[in-house]
Amino acid sequence: MITFYKNASMYVDGDQLETRNLLIDSDKGKVLDISPSYINEKGADEVIDLNNQLVIPGMVDLHIHLREPGGEKKETIETGTMAAARGGFTTVAAMPNTRPVPDTVENFTMIKEKMTEKGHVRVLPYASITIRQLGETITDMTDLAKHGAFAFTDDGVGVQQAGKMYEAMKLASEVGLPVVAHCEDNSLLFGGAVHKGVFSEKSNIPGILSVSESVHIARDVLLAEATGAHYHVCHVSTKESVRVIRDAKKAGIHVTAEVTPHHLILSEDDIPSDDSNYKMNPPLRGEDDRQALIEGLLDGTLDFIATDHAPHTAEEKQQSMINAPYGIVGLEIAYPLLYTKLVKENIMTEKQLIDWLTVKPAQAFNLPYGELKKGGAAEFTIIDRSKTAKVNPASFYSKGKNTPFTDVSLQAWPTMTVYNGKVAWQESTEGAAK
Template identity: 50%
Template sequence: MTKRLIKNGQCLVNGHLAVQDILIEDGIITAIGQLSNPQPAVNKIIDAQGLFVSQGLVDVHVHFREPGQTAKETIKTGSLAAARGGYTTVAAMPNVIPTPDTPERIKALIAKNEQDAVVHVLQYATITTDRGGDELVDFEALKAAGAFAFSNDGNGVQTSGTMYKAMQAAAELNMAVVAHAEDDSLTYGGVMHEGDSSKRLGLPGIPSVSETAQVARDVVLAGATGAHYHVCHVSAKETVQVIRAAKQAGVHVTAEVSPHHLLLSDADITSDNAMLKMNPPLRSETDRQALIQGLLDGTIDMIATDHAPHTDAEKAQSMLKAPFGITGSETAFAMLYTKFVKTGQFSLAQLINWMSVAPADVFGIQTAGHLAVGAPADLAIFDLTTASEIKREDFLSKGHNSPFVGETVYGGTKLTLVDGEVAYRAK
């Protein structure tokens, strides 16, 4: 039997930090508290003096690019990046080539995830065949094959009837429909938010209504079908308003926001810089503040990174040609802790709730999100007091496409354990 003892770490107890020891036996937490004596036959003692020991973070929105686009990322590198960010459970989107739209394909991808990943990877299936059009997948067969939820992320479902039928099928199976909300007829070939910055830079803009109109449609359909409808990467204040009203009306709608939409606005785009090109785009400062308020009042349930690696060459292009997306796994906790917790806008307990507890609870991930006796020893140890610089050469992701390179942050990950085993250790 393998025994590890984490000594002297600071854990959240009733929302406040308190020194605790954590005993791990064969990958399971067997004791938490101020353990008076080192347990007999402990194989390894980890001294976490002055460090924050948390349940592992949970990210329901990552892109691992494998199969089909392994120049951007692989399951191995994406999971290493997640571990470096303190994540122990992630959910991988299905925009890979070929898409996991049949039981055979999703079984093969789940097996590859289990073989190559250093963290737990849950796998999305698509809503429609090849993540486009109107031909629905076999929802029941895909659930039986191990699908975590259903999403066409990267594309919005354009036809109302298709989404209605998808929600009906998912509701019967008690499965979530996870939507990238985007009405293609309202995007106008844009590459950033339609606003003052896009006009100043002479770049085509994407209006907020492209997101909000589809969310408004979908919450009506979710209300009619009883489906769990989850909105990816909310970006606009009007979308927050729609979700808030839908929740008040009793619709089973949940939502996530990305770190970059909380941290940045289109005012930060001062030149044609593809490191700031993501979909949905960075919107106005008013939108950013609405997202923060939405988190604080419970309209938005959680934070998810939308980790989207691309090659250096792709992101070296103009915003007109570069792909949408930035990496997020390795920078999310440190950036959010530094910019929001250290400044007093969020508490540490709130941040851990949005980055671990809530995503696990909302999606019913029984084995994640909680630091408790009997739970798997999926843990992250963070240094909240030492400053460090985000450097691209330190990334374990293949993607270096982050606008946060060069930022000085607190909250770097020192150690990540998955089932009690080391998945990441800082150098």
């Protein structure tokens, strides 16, 4: 089936928007042509007028939690990938904190098959660094790589022993895959639940030291230098971490790093009360940390944006911040959230935002995604830059409704997501999410 999308607004060269027409082979999932001129649409089976809505490459999120298998009350592969499609993501990478953990070829293959069978978009499967993410026994990285692991991580827990991390990096380097790290030194946590700062003091909630993150990063970049591994830092949250990563890059160490929308937009100053929708790991830090993250993204120290979509049940999140689990959801609101809070505030350009959500994560991991070009994959997202709506968790496809952005008015919402040539999600004619 040939589909003709006309009157698309696209970034072609630099920061200039131009009108383009797209001819798509929906059966083969390929872009036949992208043209500034009028393509004869008579041969098309379907014609869709986009009315100058923005068209961007399918977005790439290399840090989400799908929970299945083992945590289906929180999320499933089906609900999580539908949330991804609604948010404009066509490629996501699922963290391995499932039960069982993808720590053996048997477990990994079983989970990978579920992702292929149930996913509404592409799901890249991480394998764990250690058996059961316990930080003790390194997995068979060679065998896991042969069976399709695209990277290794124990996300959710930091590898505590330097010797184990060294061993893991050495093995990962041999198979040519990245080691992806949740950076947290457990000996420096002291029972903390939020950032150790003004909010923790006035709320009498134990605080998490910034140095618990930056110490691990400092250790790991030196291990990466010693082993030649590609080392990737998850959800950077502190100014000290940004400084360490910047210095490591200057030294020629192969380190990449990501930052989340919530750490770019919120600080501890925005936490209104003991509300666990503001509890995530790493926690919301100080305003000086937030500014350092923005600066790090703008100067290339931080490579891309990832949501760290972490769904939980309503019952779990109704607890106090001390007892509730860490994490918020983010897939379905990422683009309008970042557009409204950062692009409209002239902190970054729209083209920069698009790159940090598409081509930049793909480039960091040497993946063939995040681009839209003639002859390439027909994976793209259509965004209505004029649409304004309030965040309504009740409309989410995700089982998780845990977000601090409820009722916040945002602009520039996805209206259609095309994956492998076919519509993976489309806004209904009534304008509802589903």
